[in-house]
Amino acid sequence: MLLYIHIPFCDSKCFYCAFNSYTDKFHLKNEYMKSLNKQLEYELENYVKPNGLTFETVFIGGGTPSTIKSEMYNEIFNTFKPYLQHNAEITTEANPNSANLEWLKGMKSLGVNRVSFGVQSFNDEKLKKLGRSHKSKSAKEAIKNASNVGFENGINCDIIYGVAGDDLDLIKSDLSTAFSLPITHLSAYSLTIEEGTKFFDNPKMKIDDEELSYEVFEFIEENGFKQYEISNFSKSKDYESTHNYGYWEHKEYLGVGSGAVGYWNNNRRYPTKVIEDYVDNPFDIELEEIDENDIKVEKILLGFRCSNGVQLDLFTNEELKKVNILVDEDKLEIKQNRLYNKNFLLADELALYIID
Numbered sequence: 253m254l255l256y257i258h259i260p261f262c263d264s265k266c267f268y269c270a271f272n273s274y275t276d277k278f279h280l281k282n283e284y285m286k287s288l289n290k291q292l293e294y295e296l297e298n299y300v301k302p303n304g305l306t307f308e309t310v311f312i313g314g315g316t317p318s319t320i321k322s323e324m325y326n327e328i329f330n331t332f333k334p335y336l337q338h339n340a341e342i343t344t345e346a347n348p349n350s351a352n353l354e355w356l357k358g359m360k361s362l363g364v365n366r367v368s369f370g371v372q373s374f375n376d377e378k379l380k381k382l383g384r385s386h387k388s389k390s391a392k393e394a395i396k397n398a399s400n401v402g403f404e405n406g407i408n409c410d411i412i413y414g415v416a417g418d419d420l421d422l423i424k425s426d427l428s429t430a431f432s433l434p435i436t437h438l439s440a441y442s443l444t445i446e447e448g449t450k451f452f453d454n455p456k457m458k459i460d461d462e463e464l465s466y467e468v469f470e471f472i473e474e475n476g477f478k479q480y481e482i483s484n485f486s487k488s489k490d491y492e493s494t495h496n497y498g499y500w501e502h503k504e505y506l507g508v509g510s511g512a513v514g515y516w517n518n519n520r521r522y523p524t525k526v527i528e529d530y531v532d533n534p535f536d537i538e539l540e541e542i543d544e545n546d547i548k549v550e551k552i553l554l555g556f557r558c559s560n561g562v563q564l565d566l567f568t569n570e571e572l573k574k575v576n577i578l579v580d581e582d583k584l585e586i587k588q589n590r591l592y593n594k595n596f597l598l599a600d601e602l603a604l605y606i607i608d
């Protein structure tokens with residue numbers, strides 16, 4: 253099983269971002285961390301412990317986990333530690349401006365072994381356009397600091413491309429800077445325009461160009477990072493994100509925190525996004541039942557977007573006929589009773605063709 257912990261605080265709101273985070277509720281940090289611990293204890297007692305489950309990965313995401321001092325994580329770590337598998341992957345997201353050396357050391361001493369930096373670009377003009385609060389220089393420093401502290405499961409750098417004003421040269425320059433730093437993993441996201449963000453009122457901020465994605469993928473692979481999902485690239489198999497892989501394999505996960513999402517017992521679970529309500533009552537969780545068909549569709553969509561593939565026995569005979577057509581067209585490949593997609597960008601199209 254996986255554990256996701258959500259930290260809904262950010263120093264500023266980026267113009268593209270729809271994740272649940274607040275820039276003006278820092279006074280709630282202490283109470284929030286207490287409520288987080290209460291929800292975690294409750295779910296451990298009610299699901300994890302009685303079923304003899306353990307965590308293979310933990311992911312602290314946001315928002316911005318580095319807005320919370322490392323000492324303030326002590327209680328939560330003490331709560332989930334008895335349920336950790338040996339060698340569990342423990343990742344924290346971090347922003348370059350708040351993840352200073354002291355914070356990184358503190359997180360490492362708690363047991364964090366992987367850090368994911370939201371860099372987005374090393375070009376100060378582009379960073380400003382995205383509404384980021386850091387500069388290229390601090391991103392480089394933060395990555396070097398993390399490398400010196402030593403996170404054995406690696407360091408990830410998030411980059412966003414396809415922003416108005418981007419051209420292949422600018423993107424390649426961003427990527428080359430990332431590759432010159434001690435990173436082991438790269439997430440390259442094509443900008444999406446999300447409702448409720450500043451960019452939503454200005455959709456021209458996105459460059460819609462599939463060819464650009466292919467060129468970006470090619471450049472990343474030429475630099476020795478292998479693609480294992482639409483947006484994820486790793487220096488070696490050992491540095492792939494086990495946590496993300498867990499989602500793509502449709503594993504169960506606890507999701508604790510305001511705006512987190514959990515999935516266990518055939519239910520998707522949504523703790524309230526309103527931070528004050530969460531602080532008052534972290535047990536107010538909305539449930540959405542997921543039926544067998546939903547699970548099947550999700551497994552196919554997720555499996556086609558990454559190198560995990562899909563188990564063949566998931567398909568009906570009618571669907572298998574269409575699978576065979578796609579295999580003949582060299583779009584899909586069958587190996588040891590699993591079906592693999594050869595082009596992740598076509599994942600949704602191929603999945604819909606088969607299950608429609």
Ligand SMILES: C[S@@+](CC[C@H](N)C(=O)[O-])C[C@H]1O[C@@H](n2cnc3c(N)ncnc32)[C@H](O)[C@@H]1O
Pocket residue numbers: 268269270271313314315316317345346347348369370371372410411412441442443444445446
């Ligand atoms: C949950 S965010 C948190 C990371 C961290 N707070 C930061 O921004 O430094 C994870 C990543 O999602 C990506 N992201 C968020 N919104 C996006 C969007 N609208 N389009 C593309 N990528 C996005 C960014 O690359 C970001 O680093």
Ligand code: SF4
Pocket residue numbers: 261262263264265266269270271273314315316347370
């Ligand atoms: S991208 Fe990261 S820092 Fe920016 S608003 Fe979203 S969660 Fe916060």
